[in-house]
Structure formats: C-alpha cells, structure tokens
Amino acid sequence: MxxxxxxxxxxxxxxxxxxxxxxxxxxxxxxxxxxxxxxxDDLVRLPRTPVEFSIATNEQGELELTDSKVVLTWLHAEQDVTYEIVCTTKRLSPDATLEDYINDEYHVGDEKNPGFLVVYKNYKTNSNDTELNIDVLNTKLYELGFTYNENNDRWVRFPVNLPFLKPNRLYYFSIRQFATEVLKMPHTANG
Structure with missing residues (x-):
C-alpha cells in the first residue's frame, strides 16, 4: 500500500x-x-517459502557434502508449519504436483537402488506418505543427527546420511512448507 x-x-x-x-x-x-x-482471519495465511533451503556449510565455509552424504539446512521462520521433502532426478517447479515426482527413480527407487522415500521409510509420519514429512519439534530424524535451534537461531540441519546417495549423480531436494493449523496451498523451494 x-x-x-x-x-x-x-x-x-x-x-x-x-x-x-x-x-x-x-x-x-x-x-x-x-x-x-x-x-x-489468519486461517487463510499461506506459509512463506523456505528460501534459505540449501546445503549446510561448516565453520570454514565449505559445503557439508560428500559422495554419500549431504547436510540440508533451512530457517524455520514460522512456528506453525511442517515440511515435506522429496528427492528427484530433475528440478521441480514451485507448483509441482505428486505426479511430477511420485515415480522418480531417486524418490522411490527400485530393489537394486532404493530411493529417498524407501530409505527413510522408518522416519515417515505415516506409512502411506508420498513425501518425507518433518515437524521440526517432533521427528524421529533426531536419531540420525537432525538438529533444530541449536544456537537459538531457528536453523534446521538435516543430514541425509542413510545409504541411497551414489557418486557422480546430481540429486535435487525440494522442500514444501505447510501451515499446521489448516493445510493450505504449499510453498516450495528447490535446493
């Protein structure tokens, strides 16, 4: 205005x-x-996109990335949101639908090369979820080194360290943020 x-x-x-x-x-x-x-009425509010979604860096400013592990990070700026993460062979558009990634080999994989969703099946909120849902205050991912708000700065660190990443491949991780009170239209960022 x-x-x-x-x-x-x-x-x-x-x-x-x-x-x-x-x-x-x-x-x-x-x-x-x-x-x-x-x-x-705040119920129609859309959560802001987690634009800070990226690969974490260490104290020397180097990316926390190897051929079999990556640490993802983002700012948990709004307290009433949860996240969905997917991994794909190609970059997803901000308005991607389930059909855009549900059969992606990096997301679901196969018997020989299990995908992101298969490897993290024990950390899904519901067994039939088609994405990895994360509530930063209540997730089993803490068992794998997941952290939130360590320095009172609201940053999330998610180490993707279960065995599914392979050398010499390009992986796209995408995150969506949802309001927990009323699940409205998601906002997406790609990393």
Whole structure:
C-alpha cells in the first residue's frame, strides 16, 4: 500500500485566540509491502517459502557434502508449519504436483537402488506418505543427527546420511512448507 502525507504546523498563542496555520508541506509518499491477505482471519495465511533451503556449510565455509552424504539446512521462520521433502532426478517447479515426482527413480527407487522415500521409510509420519514429512519439534530424524535451534537461531540441519546417495549423480531436494493449523496451498523451494 502507498500512503501520502502532508504536514502543516498549527500555532496556538493562547486558548481564547485564533490559531495560526502554516503552509502545507509537499506530499510525501511511503509504500509498505503487503504482508497479509487483507483478511482479519489468519486461517487463510499461506506459509512463506523456505528460501534459505540449501546445503549446510561448516565453520570454514565449505559445503557439508560428500559422495554419500549431504547436510540440508533451512530457517524455520514460522512456528506453525511442517515440511515435506522429496528427492528427484530433475528440478521441480514451485507448483509441482505428486505426479511430477511420485515415480522418480531417486524418490522411490527400485530393489537394486532404493530411493529417498524407501530409505527413510522408518522416519515417515505415516506409512502411506508420498513425501518425507518433518515437524521440526517432533521427528524421529533426531536419531540420525537432525538438529533444530541449536544456537537459538531457528536453523534446521538435516543430514541425509542413510545409504541411497551414489557418486557422480546430481540429486535435487525440494522442500514444501505447510501451515499446521489448516493445510493450505504449499510453498516450495528447490535446493
């Protein structure tokens, strides 16, 4: 929204007298970003996209990445959200649907090369989930070194260290964020 302001000084000499009025200043505009849907009800709010989703770096600034392990990280900026993560052979669009990744070999795999979802099946919220669902406050992934808010900074670190990554392959991890109160349209970021 853009707001326009004009200022004018008014001088009162004493209570019984009239006041003196100065000239108005030129109009000044202030534009503020739109931060909500315009509704007073917060239930229609869409969670913000976790744009910080990336590969973690160590103290020396080096990527925490090997041929069989990667540490993913993102900022858990909103307290009332959960996440869905998928792994694919190609980059997913922000509006990707289940059909875009449900049969992807890196996501589901096969008997010879199990995919992300198969390897992490014991850490899924429900056995029939088609994504790895993560509630940062309540996940079994802590058993694998998953951390949240270690330095009171709300950063999440997810070490993808179960055996499914293979050398000389390019993997795309995508994350979606959902409001926990009312699951509305997800927001997606790719890493």
């Amino acid at each position: 853009t707001y326009y302001f004009k200022m004018r000084a008014i001088l009162y000499v004493n209570v019984d007298d009239d006041f003196l009025m100065g000239e108005a200043t030129p109009a000044k505009s202030i534009t503020t970003p739109k931060t909500d849907s315009g509704s007073m």
